[in-house]
Amino acid sequence: MPHKEEDYTEFTPDLYPPFPDNVPTVELQTITLSKILSGGDAAERDRVFQACVGRGFFYLALEGCEVGETILNGAGRVALTGERVFKLPFEEKMQYKMAKTLFGYKQAGATAADKNGVRDTAEFFNVGKNDMIVPNDRMGRPWPSAILDAKPLLADYIKSAHSVGLTILAILAEKLGIDPSEFANRHRIEEPSGDHIRITRGPPRETEELPEIQTPSHTDFGTITILMNWLGGLQVWSESSRKAQIGLDEPDVPGEWLWVKPKRGCAIINLGDAAVRFTNSVLCSGRHRVIPSPGVQGRWPRYSVVYFVRPEDQCTMERLQGKGVPQIPEEESEKLTAHEWIFRQAASLGNRFDN
Numbered sequence: 415m416p417h418k419e420e421d422y423t424e425f426t427p428d429l430y431p432p433f434p435d436n437v438p439t440v441e442l443q444t445i446t447l448s449k450i451l452s453g454g455d456a457a458e459r460d461r462v463f464q465a466c467v468g469r470g471f472f473y474l475a476l477e478g479c480e481v482g483e484t485i486l487n488g489a490g491r492v493a494l495t496g497e498r499v500f501k502l503p504f505e506e507k508m509q510y511k512m513a514k515t516l517f518g519y520k521q522a523g524a525t526a527a528d529k530n531g532v533r534d535t536a537e538f539f540n541v542g543k544n545d546m547i548v549p550n551d552r553m554g555r556p557w558p559s560a561i562l563d564a565k566p567l568l569a570d571y572i573k574s575a576h577s578v579g580l581t582i583l584a585i586l587a588e589k590l591g592i593d594p595s596e597f598a599n600r601h602r603i604e605e606p607s608g609d610h611i612r613i614t615r616g617p618p619r620e621t622e623e624l625p626e627i628q629t630p631s632h633t634d635f636g637t638i639t640i641l642m643n644w645l646g647g648l649q650v651w652s653e654s655s656r657k658a659q660i661g662l663d664e665p666d667v668p669g670e671w672l673w674v675k676p677k678r679g680c681a682i683i684n685l686g687d688a689a690v691r692f693t694n695s696v697l698c699s700g701r702h703r704v705i706p707s708p709g710v711q712g713r714w715p716r717y718s719v720v721y722f723v724r725p726e727d728q729c730t731m732e733r734l735q736g737k738g739v740p741q742i743p744e745e746e747s748e749k750l751t752a753h754e755w756i757f758r759q760a761a762s763l764g765n766r767f768d769n
Contacts (some may be wrong), residue, residue, distance in 0.1 A: 471674070500615050503598065525630065643676055688752070
């Protein structure tokens with residue numbers, strides 16, 4: 415029988431049981447961050463590109479370089495910061511709710527998990543990038559004391575994760591013949607954007623049956639996603655797709671859900687819909703979902719720490735020029751700002767921004 419939820423009130427990954435070996439898992443490339451940061455390993459950069467035009471997911475080994483170690487060592491502390499927020503009384507958490515914004519608290523049940531109206535089971539807190547990298551008197555919204563107390567930690571984590579995203583984008587620009595500044599100038603860290611750290615807590619499994627949907631089937635809204643997690647739960651669709659379609663909550667090609675096994679020392683990287691749009695569907699935004707961890711792992715609350723690299727709010731979501739990017743008639747390209755694009759994507763998943 416699953417343990418009671420109150421038995422696990424702290425983030426304790428060292429106590430987690432191993433991922434089971436009797437469930438179908440996906441095979442992902444493992445890219446070494448230190449190799450792609452050095453710039454001298456052409457084969458490793460090629461593997462990044464192949465992963466991004468293939469499934470749109472890969473492991474990123476973080477050890478051996480300062481930026482990677484910051485993410486690797488900081489993720490658990492960020493998760494503990496989130497746990498302090500999740501322990502607050504519900505009424506207090508709701509003072510920071512996602513009301514007409516992408517940032518703040520989302521209670522369990524605020525997102526549609528399927529077409530039948532079943533709601534999701536996870537709660538999360540989105541910590542906006544722009545407020546964490548500026549002095550307190552320049553922040554745009556209030557934050558819980560637990561977030562403010564951890565602001566130096568969160569700022570370091572954001573800067574490191576953002577730089578990793580830009581490193582990957584620079585490789586993709588090179589391979590597609592895009593001027594590297596085209597990506598860089600659409601993802602400047604100091605500019606307002608939807609970038610944030612998302613700290614998620616999924617409850618222990620209530621029954622032995624699967625699934626209970628913690629995060630429904632979707633593709634990410636932004637450009638690059640950097641995920642740290644310690645328990646299973648993430649699943650990807652077995653077949654890749656190039657369609658970044660608003661409101662498409664079911665896979666558009668035949669296949670099956672495969673588990674992504676957590677890999678020690680690694681982040682999980684995936685591309686989002688903005689990467690597909692910028693490259694006219696050359697790159698792949700991997701479809702995924704989160705359900706309770708398999709087997710005995712499901713007895714623990716599941717924490718994850720995600721950093722989303724998204725285009726600047728005022729960036730226009732248009733195809734970039736490059737020899738590897740197919741042409742598209744101008745009249746077929748809807749001109750939305752990134753701010754408009756992301757809110758349309760979020761609303762399409764059934765997010766409630768007004769309660």
